Amino acid sequence: MHETAHALGEARTLWELVDRRAALTPGRPVLLQGDRTLTFGGLRDGAERAAAGLYAMGVRPGTVVAWQLPTRIETVLLSVALARLGAVQSPVIPFYRDREAGFALRESKAEFFAVPGEWRGFDHTAMAERIGARGVFEAYASLPDGAPSTLPAPPVRGTDVRWIYWTSGTTSDPKGVLHTDRSLIAGGSCLAHALRLSPDDVGSIAFPFAHIGGPDYLVMLLLYGFPAVLFEQFALPGALAEYRRHGVTTAGGSTAFYSMFLAEQRKQPGEKLIPTLRLLAGGGAPKPPELCHAVVREMGCLLTHGYGMTEVPMITMGSPDDTPENLATTEGRPPAGMEIRIVDGEVRLRGEAVCQGYLDGGRSADAFDSDGFLRTGDLGRITESGHLVLTGRLKDVIIRKGENISAQEIEELLHRHPAVGDAAVIGLPDPERGERVCAVVERAAGAEDLTLDAVTAYLRGEGLSVHKLPEQLEVVDALPRNDTLRKVLKYKLRERYA
Structure with missing residues (x-):
């Protein structure tokens, strides 16, 4: 299975990866949400229908489509449909409001904007009107639909910029980060191979799919052929029933998630919180070593933590075969394709998973050094075993x-x-x-x-x-x-x- 995953990871585009996985295991589930199940074959076929519907609306290869949607099956279908068309998609985190969303739409020059309508007490359609969004359409319970026979050929170049992700970074306005299908596949491959997962696993996506971690996780599902439970709204203890119902084996998201799970576990010591859980994994924030040790000791599962950012979705990742000390005190090791250089204490990066720069070209020029390494603004060191230890941040973030x-x-x-x-x-x-x-x-x-x-x-x-x-x-x-x-x-x- 590991060899199959590596072969799939060589796909040129995200759509090619979806299509190849659907041909291998069309009937296996990929997304679970409530009573709903979507298979790998259903993901491919549903995305093609949605792509045809979008095409009929005027979306073409290269058209910029922004979307601000919660973590739902429809959201993943829409994103894959845009990948099928070769459109440029700009995911916007669902809790962004007029200020950030308006900036993202203006800077990306989005021609279409998909919103959920009224969601969690906030009217996204009304916001879209206030900020002057173009081509607004709702994509919550249903998606545009059409005949796949009307579609042009899928894209074949995986190195074209087709994704604009937004990060606050150190400036007041968000920065548009430019990614390609190949950079996202490279990031997801690093995550997948480090965690040593298999088709028997059941994952979970409890964070916004609009986050850079969304495609990271989707690529992992496509490479290894296992499903994930989606959480539109995540809160504990309410979400525990779904984790138990679907037999989730790997969960997490960030340090905050580890803390929440641990707090719930401490309400019932001696009784495993999620009986099938064997791994907590995530990144995105500093991880206190004592938290890692407490999770292992009290929850009876491993905790593997990694290092990533919107510019490079996965840089290093802890692995289940790392020592307990390395799991607790480092961010894991980089994959073969990620070069890490420490310059004056700063972590700098070069590799296929690194973004193409920023929407603002001036920022791109400042972000890379003369050798093409991305300046992260993070401070760190590499241990003798090749693990990365982060020691602080230059950026005021x-x-x-x-x-x-x-x-x-x-x-x-x-x-x-x-x-x-x-x-x-x-x-x-x-x-x-x-x-x-x-x-x-x-x-x-x-x-x-x-x-x-x-x-x-x-x-x-x-x-x-x-x-x-x-x-x-x-x-x-x-x-x-x-x-x-x-x-x-x-x-x-x-x-x-x-």
Whole structure:
């Protein structure tokens, strides 16, 4: 089976990978959600029908289609349908609101925008109208449908840019990250081969499929031929019934997920939380070694953690055959096709899984060094065994539940508040979230005291996404600064409030 997976991983395009897997195991399930099951053959055939429907709407190879949809079977079908057409797709995280979604649509010049209608109390269709989106259509319970015989030939080049993913990074506006089918297949292959999975496994996707981890996971399912349970909304203990019902063997997502599972396990010590679970796996945020040891000890399963980012969906990954110490203290090893270079302590990367740059060409020029290595902004070192250890970040970014949050964006909004003289936003260690968002503000002269509720209400009113809202507020007379350019010394704030 491992040889078959490696052969499939050589597919030029995502659609070729879908088609080849469907020919191998058409009747095996790939997606499970509630009482619904979609097979590999059904994924191929349903995506072709949806592609024909999109084609009839005017979507052509190269057409930019943005979509902001929850984790559903229809979402995966739509994404694969766009891959079949050779369209350029721009997934937008479902909890982005007017500010971020509007920016993504304008920058990508999207000609179509798929939304879920009203979802979880928010009207995405109304938002699409407010931000001037073009070609808006709802794709929640049903998709465009047509006859596959009307379709042009599928794309054959896997190195063309067909994906625009969005990451906050260190700037206030999101950055459009350019990917190809081959870069996403390379990232998913790294994940799949490291985890040593088999057709007998049952996975789970409890994070937004619009995240770069979505295609990562889909590629893994296609390579190894096993299914995953989809969670449109994830919360514990509510989701446990689905994990148990489908016999999930591998779960996870990020450090926050590990903490949530462990908290539930501690409510019933001695009784395995998910009887079939043998592996928790994920990435996206720092992983405290003690958390890894606690999961293994109390949940009775392995925990393998990896390192990835929107620009490079999978860089390194822990493997079940790693030592307990390496699993707890490192981010795993890179695959054969990933070159890691440490320059002045910074991790730099080159390989097929690395993105093609950014939508903003100026940012692309700054992102790569003269040898073509991507500057990650992360600090780290390589051990004698070839494992990567991350030691910090150059970038001023907060990683909360695996999602990048720009401190600068929140600071710029806080600076507009009449009661704020100055502001600094930092990430603080948090056992459940990886990091929590803390706003430290100088009170403006003569202003009344600020409260966390008042600040978050103001930021909501400014259109900031809920997942970026501060969870902690500290009001100070003066922010600590250096003696030269009066730059705020954030490390002192982290030391003070951690």
